[in-house]
Amino acid sequence: MNNQTLITGRNLHRHYQRGSETVRALDGVDIDVRAGESVCILGPSGSGKTTLINLLSALDAPTSGELIIGGRRVDGLAEHELVNIRRGLLGYVFQQFHLIPTLTVAENIALPLLFLGRRVDPADTQRVLEAVGLADRAGHRPNELSGGQMQRVAIGRALMIKPRVLIADEPTGNLDRATGEAIFDLFQTTVSEQGVALVLTTHNLALAERCDRTLTLADGKIVAP
Ligand SMILES: Nc1ncnc2c1ncn2[C@@H]1O[C@H](COP(=O)(O)OP(=O)(O)O)[C@@H](O)[C@H]1O
C-alpha cells in the first residue's frame, strides 16, 4: 500500500501563448508521487513550479504528455471533469489561505464538505482542529488569527476531505522563518501520522532538505539538484 503510486506524470508539457510567443512553462517533466512520501519542488521564480503543482492538483491540464492521478488518466479531460479527479483524493492548501472572514475557524475547516454536499460530523472537525493545533480557536474568526494560525486553518481545510495527497504551493512563503518551520513540522507530522503524500514547492532549501525527495526545476525542465 505504502509504495502505491498516486500520481504519475510523463513528458508533461504546459505551454502558454503570449501573443505570438509560446511560453514553455513545463517542457517535458517526469514525476511520480507515491503514498506516504514527501516531495519538494524547488526552483527559481518563473521555473514552472506553480504550473507543475497546478497540473498535479488537477486544477489545470497539460498541453501534452501523460498524467495519471489516482489511477485515472487526466490529460485530455475537460475542466469540468477535473473536479471529479480532485474530489476525495487531493487536498490543496492555498498560499493566500482563502479563508471566509465571516465564518469561524471550525466552519472554515468544514467548508469543503459543505461544497461536496456531505454531512459534517463534528467529531471529524474536532479531530482536524486538534491535528492542526487549533482546538482552542474553533470559534474564532480569521481576523483574530496570526498568519501561522491562518495557514493551519488552510491545512486543516485540506485535511477535512481525508485526502491521499496534500498539495501546497509555497505554503511557508508568507510566513516568518519560525512560523514557517512550525507549519513544515505540521506537514511532516501529517505525512507520518495520516500516511498522506505531500507535494510542495518552496524557495527554502533547509525545508526542502527535510522532504523525502526534492525535484529542481529550471526553465520548465527537471535538472539535477
Ligand atoms: N497564465 C499564464 N500565461 C502566460 N504565461 C504564464 C502563465 N502562467 C505562468 N506563465 C509563465 O510560465 C512560466 C512558469 O511560471 P510559474 O509556473 O508560475 O513559475 P514559478 O511558480 O516557478 O515561479 C513563467 O515564465 C511564467 O511567466
Ligand SMILES: [Mg+2]
Ligand atoms: Mg509559483
